Amino acid sequence: MDHERPRPIVAVKFGGTSVGDIERIRKVAARVQRMVDDGHAVALTVSAMGRSTDALVATAREITSRPDRRELDMLMATGEQVSIALVTMALQHQGVRARSFTGAQAGFLTDGQFGYARIVRVDAAPLRRAFEEVDVAVVAGFQGVDARGELTTLGRGGSDTTAVALAAALGAKECEIFTDTDGIYTTDPHQVPDATKLDVIDYDEMLELAALGARVLHPRSVWYARRYGVRIHVRSSFSFATGTIVTRTAGTQEARMRTEKPVTGVALDTSHARINVVGVPDEPGVAAAIFSALGEAGVSADMIIQGVPGAGDSRQQMSFTVPLDLADDAVEAVRPALERLGGGEVSADADVAKLSIVGIAIGSTPGLAGRLFAAVSRSGANIEMIATSEVRISVIIPKDRAQEALQAVHDAFGLGRTEA
Amino acid sequence: MDHERPRPIVAVKFGGTSVGDIERIRKVAARVQRMVDDGHAVALTVSAMGRSTDALVATAREITSRPDRRELDMLMATGEQVSIALVTMALQHQGVRARSFTGAQAGFLTDGQFGYARIVRVDAAPLRRAFEEVDVAVVAGFQGVDARGELTTLGRGGSDTTAVALAAALGAKECEIFTDTDGIYTTDPHQVPDATKLDVIDYDEMLELAALGARVLHPRSVWYARRYGVRIHVRSSFSFATGTIVTRTAGTQEARMRTEKPVTGVALDTSHARINVVGVPDEPGVAAAIFSALGEAGVSADMIIQGVPGAGDSRQQMSFTVPLDLADDAVEAVRPALERLGGGEVSADADVAKLSIVGIAIGSTPGLAGRLFAAVSRSGANIEMIATSEVRISVIIPKDRAQEALQAVHDAFGLGRTEA
Numbered sequence: 001m002d003h004e005r006p007r008p009i010v011a012v013k014f015g016g017t018s019v020g021d022i023e024r025i026r027k028v029a030a031r032v033q034r035m036v037d038d039g040h041a042v043a044l045t046v047s048a049m050g051r052s053t054d055a056l057v058a059t060a061r062e063i064t065s066r067p068d069r070r071e072l073d074m075l076m077a078t079g080e081q082v083s084i085a086l087v088t089m090a091l092q093h094q095g096v097r098a099r100s101f102t103g104a105q106a107g108f109l110t111d112g113q114f115g116y117a118r119i120v121r122v123d124a125a126p127l128r129r130a131f132e133e134v135d136v137a138v139v140a141g142f143q144g145v146d147a148r149g150e151l152t153t154l155g156r157g158g159s160d161t162t163a164v165a166l167a168a169a170l171g172a173k174e175c176e177i178f179t180d181t182d183g184i185y186t187t188d189p190h191q192v193p194d195a196t197k198l199d200v201i202d203y204d205e206m207l208e209l210a211a212l213g214a215r216v217l218h219p220r221s222v223w224y225a226r227r228y229g230v231r232i233h234v235r236s237s238f239s240f241a242t243g244t245i246v247t248r249t250a251g252t253q254e255a256r257m258r259t260e261k262p263v264t265g266v267a268l269d270t271s272h273a274r275i276n277v278v279g280v281p282d283e284p285g286v287a288a289a290i291f292s293a294l295g296e297a298g299v300s301a302d303m304i305i306q307g308v309p310g311a312g313d314s315r316q317q318m319s320f321t322v323p324l325d326l327a328d329d330a331v332e333a334v335r336p337a338l339e340r341l342g343g344g345e346v347s348a349d350a351d352v353a354k355l356s357i358v359g360i361a362i363g364s365t366p367g368l369a370g371r372l373f374a375a376v377s378r379s380g381a382n383i384e385m386i387a388t389s390e391v392r393i394s395v396i397i398p399k400d401r402a403q404e405a406l407q408a409v410h411d412a413f414g415l416g417r418t419e420a
Numbered sequence: 421m422d423h424e425r426p427r428p429i430v431a432v433k434f435g436g437t438s439v440g441d442i443e444r445i446r447k448v449a450a451r452v453q454r455m456v457d458d459g460h461a462v463a464l465t466v467s468a469m470g471r472s473t474d475a476l477v478a479t480a481r482e483i484t485s486r487p488d489r490r491e492l493d494m495l496m497a498t499g500e501q502v503s504i505a506l507v508t509m510a511l512q513h514q515g516v517r518a519r520s521f522t523g524a525q526a527g528f529l530t531d532g533q534f535g536y537a538r539i540v541r542v543d544a545a546p547l548r549r550a551f552e553e554v555d556v557a558v559v560a561g562f563q564g565v566d567a568r569g570e571l572t573t574l575g576r577g578g579s580d581t582t583a584v585a586l587a588a589a590l591g592a593k594e595c596e597i598f599t600d601t602d603g604i605y606t607t608d609p610h611q612v613p614d615a616t617k618l619d620v621i622d623y624d625e626m627l628e629l630a631a632l633g634a635r636v637l638h639p640r641s642v643w644y645a646r647r648y649g650v651r652i653h654v655r656s657s658f659s660f661a662t663g664t665i666v667t668r669t670a671g672t673q674e675a676r677m678r679t680e681k682p683v684t685g686v687a688l689d690t691s692h693a694r695i696n697v698v699g700v701p702d703e704p705g706v707a708a709a710i711f712s713a714l715g716e717a718g719v720s721a722d723m724i725i726q727g728v729p730g731a732g733d734s735r736q737q738m739s740f741t742v743p744l745d746l747a748d749d750a751v752e753a754v755r756p757a758l759e760r761l762g763g764g765e766v767s768a769d770a771d772v773a774k775l776s777i778v779g780i781a782i783g784s785t786p787g788l789a790g791r792l793f794a795a796v797s798r799s800g801a802n803i804e805m806i807a808t809s810e811v812r813i814s815v816i817i818p819k820d821r822a823q824e825a826l827q828a829v830h831d832a833f834g835l836g837r838t839e840a
Contacts, residue, residue, distance in 0.1 A: 022479070022482050022483060025483065026483075056502070059442070059506065060505070060506065060509055062442050063442060063445065063446070063506055063509045063510050063513060064509050064510070064512065064513035067509050068508070068509060068512055070519070070520075071505045071508045071509050071512070071520055072505070074501060074504065074505040074508075074520050074522075075501075075502060075505035075506065077501070078498035078501045078502050081494060081495075081497070081498045081501075082476070082495060082498050084494065085480070085491045085492070085494040085495035086479065086480065086483055086495065088488070088491045088494075089480055089483045089484050089487050089488060089491050090483050090484070092484065092488055092491070093483060093484035099490070100490075100491055100494050102494075102571070104569075105569060105570075149524075149525060150525075151522070
């Protein structure tokens with residue numbers, strides 16, 4: 001190996017399934033060894049083994065139904081620490097020079113929000129120094145340390161963010177995310193059997209899909225990749241096939257071709273509830289009062305519609321969506337606000353689904369909304385709410401019609417395998 | 421509670437058995453809550469749950485028969501980190517204000533010897549600050565961080581040292597070690613049924629007993645306690661009975677009374693092998709050559725005897741004891757040294773036991789050696805080697821007579837329950 005000039009660094013990440021047992025850890029080590037043999041220095045991010053994080057959380061909940069967030073982070077961070085030690089041992093056993101790094105040791109400084117900390121800065125110096133002595137730096141995903149020295153975790157899927165942030169800090173052009181699927185699909189292939197794998201997807205499209213519940217990548221990792229211009233290659237741990245590249249497509253050849261097929265993917269999200277507020281006096285400041293109350297309760301609302309009162313009607317109505325597990329909190333927060341406003345009722349409806357089409361050119365392509373609404377209606381679902389952005393259109397429909405609507409919309413935009 | 425003046429701090433430690441499952445963790449939390457209710461701030465050191473450290477090491481050995489020491493420390497340190505989070509949650513669940521600390525967070529700076537690091541310094545500031553906000557600081561035993569930020573562990577039994585070092589750093593007069601036995605005994609009660617619990621034992625006596633294989637306290641924790649004048653109270657996690665106090669007895673009332681009964685305890689250690697070197701030319705520098713070779717191989721010899729050659733005999737012989745698992749290394753290290761010296765043979769004998777009497781006044785009490793040798797001989801054991809210090813006399817005897825010799829010596833010095 002030529003050590004006179006620095007070796008190119010590749011940033012890769014293997015998820016929990018990929019390091020789920022000793023045999024798989026050995027396979028990861030073998031795969032990473034090939035990268036080293038190809039002349040690379042490897043920044044290798046790993047998650048906790050299999051479902052070990054869930055097991056830790058379950059133990060905590062045996063002790064207390066509401067574990068403290070700081071202590072939960074202290075507990076959960078051990079999962080990745082076990083992985084990095086074992087993966088490093090497996091690499092060393094194969095003769096690869098490797099060293100493990102906790103999030104703190106790898107230079108991950110975060111803010112102090114336990115359970116969903118954000119990365120403030122990544123100091124690349126520890127890994128750069130390490131690459132003078134070893135070929136692989138094995139980094140604990142999902143974790144960091146705040147300015148006070150407190151252990152923090154980045155929230156579910158945070159290991160993706162760790163890997164992308166390392167790629168950015170080390171100047172790697174690409175980050176390979178090895179996972180148990182072979183790429184990003186036009187929609188969930190478990191729900192729509194003829195969903196097709198995408199070769200390329202734009203950051204903005206992937207951001208929307210990730211936020212809408214596609215579980216392959218964490219939204220914050222995509223945001224980070226977009227911000228620092230890191231290409232993400234999502235691919236299978238279990239094959240050598242090319243997966244899906246997440247990159248900036250606007251203005252490129254792909255983007256121009258894409259206008260032929262303006263919808264990249266369809267997402268179905270059943271993790272939200274609809275909150276309905278009716279009979280509120282129609283006065284200035286009503287919306288502000290309600291959303292201030294939600295904010296204080298730590299509930300962020302997503303889609304919002306406000307009914308226009310008819311002539312002579314002095315009562316307002318309003319609906320919005322919130323994460324399903326926060327629906328009760330939302331109702332409890334809004335109720336006292338309504339009393340202060342002089343009336344009104346609030347209720348939650350969990351039997352809704354959010355169906356979205358995503359594509360970078362959606363905002364500049366006329367007629368897409370009409371095609372979406374027509375497909376949904378043909379499937380027999382009633383559209384209850386609508387929200388649009390530059391890159392997506394979402395509708396709220398009854399949950400029991402969601403499956404048919406998803407298939408109908410996937411077909412209507414020509415995303416199925418038969419159309420490819 | 422009066423918060424105007426700082427509360428007295430107590431340092432306590434619960435071992436792996438005491439936090440072995442959720443139910444026991446709850447019991448530890450309840451016991452610590454009583455200390456808080458009594459007006460104390462509690463520096464609580466905990467070990468890894470049950471045999472979880474062994475399980476981690478076994479997993480590492482599935483991957484590689486010789487795991488790297490650094491990576492093994494990275495792995496093992498997670499065991500205590502799990503414990504501190506769960507114990508803290510249990511305390512919080514009972515309404516006690518508690519916060520967990522890794523070794524690094526608790527201010528434990530060590531040297532860089534992975535697997536058996538020594539404490540360089542304990543910074544008391546993090547815990548002192550914490551006690552302004554919480555009642556219990558739950559500290560991960562057995563671990564620290566070196567000047568480079570590397571995670572280190574203190575070796576087996578290191579949590580005792582953590583607890584004592586915290587007591588010293590925080591100015592606590594006493595450190596309570598809660599364990600699965602109710603104190604220190606005159607000898608191992610599993611081997612001598614009428615062994616009696618000691619109320620008090622001197623640091624020097626305890627150091628010898630711990631070094632000779634009494635598994636209740638780690639020798640380094642005793643050394644640390646003696647150096648900083650911290651009393652150790654070894655007691656049961658499962659009862660409220662007083663245990664054994666380890667302290668300085670010299671010159672005190674107890675020490676004077678002790679001259680009545682100069683032997684405090686009897687230890688039997690079967691973890692050493694005897695190495696025999698015969699037929700070496702009797703020249704200056706022979707011993708130096710042999711022990712230099714051992715030193716380079718990382719083997720430290722304990723008891724050493726050198727035979728006096730008879731008239732006209734120009735060959736030397738020599739025996740010493742080494743830890744059983746280093747016996748092969750010792751033989752391999754000595755053999756080439758003998759070749760360079762011009763002859764001689766080396767062999768190992770694993771079938772030996774070291775029987776010792778320990779007592780602070782042994783060096784100043786005439787006649788004890790004779791009583792010891794007589795008791796051993798009456799039991800039918802042949803004395804192969806003898807070593808003495810101010811606080812102990814040890815003999816090497818055949819392993820198959822060790823049990824009878826232990827009982828005979830325990831009886832001869834009046835340590836049994838019937839004599840109390």
